[in-house]
Amino acid sequence: MLIRTGLAILAHERPKYAGAVLGTAISLFLMLLLSGFYFGFRRDITIVPDSFDADLWVSSRPLLTFDFAAPFDDLAWTTALSTPGVRATTRVVAAFTRWRIPGAGGMESVQVLGFDPDAGVRAAFGDDVPDLSSRMRADGGVLIDWKDTRSLGVARLDEFGAEVGGRSARPVGWLKNRHLFNAAYLVVTDVDNARRHLRLPANAIHYLAVKCAPGADPAAVAAALRERLPELQVHEAAAFHDLTQDYWADRTGIEPMLFLSMTLSSVVGFMTVFLTFFLLTSQKLSVFAAMKALGASTADVGVLLWVQLAVVFASATALAGAGLYAAVLAFADTPISVVLPPPVVAGGIGLMALACAFACVPSLVKVARTAPAEAFRT
Amino acid sequence: MNAVPAPPLHLCGIEKSFAEPSGTLRVLDGLDLTVQQSEIVVLQGPSGSGKTTLLQIAGGLLHADAGTVRLCDTDISSASEADRTAARQRHLGFVFQHFHLLDALTVEDNVALGLRLKRQPVDRARVAEVLDRLGIASKARKLPRDISGGEKQRTAFARALVGRPDLLLADEPTSQLDSHATEAITALLAEIARSWQVAVLVATHDVRLHPIANRLCRLSQGKIDA
Known part of the structure; x- marks a missing residue:
């Protein structure tokens, strides 16, 4: 019912929401790019043995x-x-x-x-x-x-x-x-x-x-x-792969560093969306209260917020996708490998979607707790 | 024989107290009030006398400690939240001191929102009619930031009236307006109540609203001195 209203608010306050889009896009971009480095690193660790179609390896x-x-x-x-x-x-x-x-x-x-x-x-x-x-x-x-x-x-x-x-x-x-x-x-x-x-x-x-x-x-x-x-020592191919991968992942410390970076970029995205939505919701509480007094349910106002969230997230994902495509092209000619398996991309986007949804929860709670009588206050 | 329609608002024995650090503050103390169709009742009283509390109780936004609130044929005193919301959608229109228009919507869309929130189909002809009657048809495509305070309040009235309410509750509707706009709103209110047969209960300090009142009620000691 209030989808058009939600979109109109979004368009009207686009500079504020653009900040949320940008913050979310940068977080998603960083998270996926760092994931690409991480998986590129893991692929390159074992790229030589993995290039052989061998079932077993024999070594000293x-x-x-x-x-x-x-x-x-x-x-x-x-x-x-x-x-x-x-x-x-x-x-x-x-x-x-x-x-x-x-x-x-x-x-x-x-x-x-x-x-x-x-x-x-x-x-x-x-x-x-x-x-x-x-x-x-x-x-x-x-x-x-x-x-x-x-x-x-x-x-x-x-x-x-x-x-x-x-x-x-x-x-x-x-x-x-x-x-x-x-x-x-x-x-x-x-x-x-x-x-x-x-x-x-x-x-x-x-x-x-x-x-x-x-x-x-x-x-x-x-x-x-x-x-x-x-x-001699005989290894099955999967164990041989793991032996080398685990050795370098543990010895170099790159794996935890990239993992930490990915996590921090997710947290930044979460905070950006959370603060934007929370502040924008707080500014409009009296209007939401008036809407409730005029007959809107909490679900109606919730739909309004969810529509805005969906648009912010979709725009941020498109922006991050474009940035990522450009980054992958830019890194193609360098020794740095960026490997992004489709499940990782889907997982990253899913995780950010979840973070956005959680970031919206306090706003929804605030709206749900707002009594229509608040509309009578200044 | 036709049955006599129930009055749009009937309050009986309304009591309301608030807990304060210094003790219990009794705001309404066995208050009775009935507003008939097309009647304009102006509620006056000093700040803190309970005018807004009374409007909130009449609108089903606040529970009274005791007493009965009837909106037309519906007793909302003991109704569930969902039933009270439904009663508000059917019978009520609100006008607030600070308008509470959505800045992102045009005047016409703000008014149409009044229908959407009442779960009524958006009838653009009806919206245009109301805008015309309130003298803001030329502002239909404007955003609230581009119109005057008086026009904003007319838009708020249009939003409240577009759903054909039985009762209009207005809280200090002229406090943000200059004298010219107040005059216009006052005349409008009288005309709307008469021609659209809407009951109006206005809480105000503004004596310029007195001439259009069918009844002036002074709230004092939690009761109405008629």
Whole structure:
């Protein structure tokens, strides 16, 4: 009944409500952007192991995180391949070294990842690079992320002059969105090239990534591998993912910091909406009382407030959405990852909607408690 | 034989006290008052004599400690909140000292709100008619901030009258107006009561309203000295 009246009040007092819209939009924008950083950070922590379509991982023991593994003899590769239930396995080398920037001679930290591209375990690195396998096998052939080209001082494919671990390297293809969460850049090559760049013995590897045969139970295959490789550690893929993610989340403190920031931005949004509505309601109490005296129920006045809240929230969500879209575009060319899964966006918007609804409750209580007789007071 | 219609307002034995730090303040003490159709009753008395309290009780906005309040054929003294609201919607119109118009709505929409709040369909022809009768048709599209105090009070009267109430309760309707506007409102009130057959109970200090009163009631010691 009073929907049009609510909208008219909103339009009439738009400067005041614009403040509420802006405050809510900024809070929602911050909350979602920080969530994007958080999920981007979590994705990038495990982006390397998660890019392998492996069911199991074999490593030396003990292992704290994917990034710091001790090497072991690749004789285990043939043992793993002959284990019942194993369809394919690839040798993986992963360690940090230095990249010498061509021309300038400066140094950058890189994580070298080497694997067998034709071993039968799919790995999502440079999928769109033609003739990927032979390019990776070429002496010094490496893949780097297109976002990192400027930092690593390369502008085109096959550019000479770079060195990895003191050995000549040249980019043979670009990776897409395979950026590490830390200060190092990812360099991908085949396992033999990687050993040379990392100065590892010719039989050393850090991992075996194992793909089980169709229908095979990964837990049973893991048990069989543990029996055949008792000196090594066998991880199921999900546990391996969690091991690395938990390690970095705990060690860096970034996770609680981003979580706290998200929470604080929600609180700011809540307070903005709460104060705006409470103050605007307080200013109009005598008018609301007069409306009640003239026959309006508390529900009528409540509808009026809810309509205003819905418009403020919808406008704020649209504004925040536009801002977020612009921010995601702006961050696309930077090393910072913004990852916003649809459930997170829906959850963020839902949470802010809930905060707005709660912020409106004191105003509704005030209206409900206002007696129509208040209209007779000044 | 036609039944005699019940008077728009009948108050009988109304008592009302308020607790104060210094003790109980008895404001109304067995007050009786009846307002007939088309009758204008002007209620006067010093500040604190209970004029506004009486209006609030008559309008079903405040419970009396004792006594009966009848609005037309409805006894609202012991009715539930919902029933009293319904009785207000059916029978009453209010005009307040401070107008209480919605700043965001035009004059015409403020008046139409009077119908909406009474759960009546918004009849734009009726709204235009009332605005015309109150002499503010030319201000229909204006916002309250763009009209004078007198025009605001006319708008408040229009909002109260658009739903065809049986009884109009007005609290100090001229206290915010200059003498010219007061004169106009006074004439309007007399004309409305007569032609629209509305009973009017006005609480006021303003002696300029006395000439149009069918009855002057002085509130003293919680009772009416007619």
